[in-house]
Amino acid sequence: MENTTTPDDQYFEHHAFVHKRLSTENHRYTTGRHRLVDALAESAQPLTLPEIVEIAPDLAASSVYRNLEVLERCGVVNRITSGGGHAHFELAEPLLSHHHHLVCVSCGTIEDVRLDDELEALLDQNLNLLADRASFKPLHHSLDLHGHCAECEDPA
Amino acid sequence: MENTTTPDDQYFEHHAFVHKRLSTENHRYTTGRHRLVDALAESAQPLTLPEIVEIAPDLAASSVYRNLEVLERCGVVNRITSGGGHAHFELAEPLLSHHHHLVCVSCGTIEDVRLDDELEALLDQNLNLLADRASFKPLHHSLDLHGHCAECEDPA
DNA sequence: CTCTGAATGAGACTCATTATCAAAACTGAG
DNA sequence: CTCAGTTTTGATAATGAGTCTCATTCAGAG
Structure with a gap:
């Protein structure tokens, strides 16, 4: 079983x-x-x-x-x-599972990355505080890192 | 002077x-x-x-x-x-100055918010680590909180 | 099996954004 | 100041991702 x-x-x-x-x-x-x-x-x-x-x-x-x-x-x-x-x-x-994105500004591909749970919790806590201060009802957050992917940076 | x-x-x-x-x-x-x-x-x-x-x-x-x-x-x-x-x-x-956004999913308006410097530094540090691991050359990050703004949530 | 409302797909349509191009404005040299 | 060479402007046309339409097909309840 x-x-x-x-x-x-x-x-x-x-x-x-x-x-x-x-x-x-x-x-x-x-x-x-x-x-x-x-x-x-x-x-x-x-x-x-x-x-x-x-x-x-x-x-x-x-x-x-x-x-x-x-x-x-x-x-x-x-x-x-x-x-x-x-x-x-x-x-x-x-x-x-909850994750964020590496967005390549030159070719447009998107890769998933996961953040440390502890940091994620800390982030959420702070964002909720900010939202509350603005009477904003948060649904979800998105955190994207923009830059150049390995392929575009160094076309082997 | x-x-x-x-x-x-x-x-x-x-x-x-x-x-x-x-x-x-x-x-x-x-x-x-x-x-x-x-x-x-x-x-x-x-x-x-x-x-x-x-x-x-x-x-x-x-x-x-x-x-x-x-x-x-x-x-x-x-x-x-x-x-x-x-x-x-x-x-x-x-x-x-560096900031993030509260994006209202119902009316589309965007409001600026600033995160604690310490948290921002911690975040940057972790993101750079992730990027490095993926051979990704980061330019900048964007952190948006999606939800309902005060006006849309509670139209006075 | 039959019936009803939901789903499909080809194509028309929307509309934010970009490209075009002739006219206007600016810049630096003489 | 004037001329030549650029850059910028603005009205309009073109693009294209995404949405809508509608006749046809399908899925599930009874």
Whole structure:
């Protein structure tokens, strides 16, 4: 009897989670949406629309856009708008652990990085203080480091 | 004999700085650009293009866009793209001290907030460490708190 | 199986931003 | 001051990421 979670378990948990989130808003977890979530889950980095369509060429661009919108509203997907060009999309917090981004200003790719838990807690505490002072009701924070990725800096 | 800087001094210092930045790239500090910088300097918050044009109606939208681009390349202006709708623009770091943003997800306004120096230093240190580990050459970081502003949360 | 509302996909459309280009303004040399 | 060579301007056209439309298809309840 297993009491550790295998990758397969995780896979089904993810989809169960998405299914629940969608159905509570009267949305269906269709094949297309399933494929979209798979594409995002299998990628190491946040993806743009063209990248998603390249990975899953059977998905129609207009449907992908619509479904990203639906999934975003349901808290399954995060949209990252780091300026010029396409937005990037990734799975949201419960599916992907809290993290931040290294944004390459020259090629536009985005890499995930995780901050020390202690620092993250300290940061959250201070941000909540600031927000409170401004009567601002915080939902989430985003911390991006902009610069040049290894590839662009030193094209081997 | 004064040895403290007055608001007027600051005003001229700002413009001297912009002038220098522009001229090192063979650009002129024209009246239109001067007005644009004034509009940004006089505002408490980062502005969108329609807001800039409303403040300074004699500026042509196409010129403002072009000049924001020029000023951005010269490191005088920062562009903030927080998703849907217009981008926001503010003066860059040497003219405005380092700060972060409270982004209202419902009305889109952006407010500036400053973090404790100590925390900021700690954050920078950790980010540099992460960047180094990924062979990423950092330029600057951005930390935005997304949520609902006082006005949207509680429309008096 | 049937029925109903949700989802799909191709294409039209929006609209923030960028590019174009002729006219105007500025700069430095003579 | 004037001329030549730039840069800037501003109205307008073009771009393009993202959204909307709508007829068709599909999923799930009964």
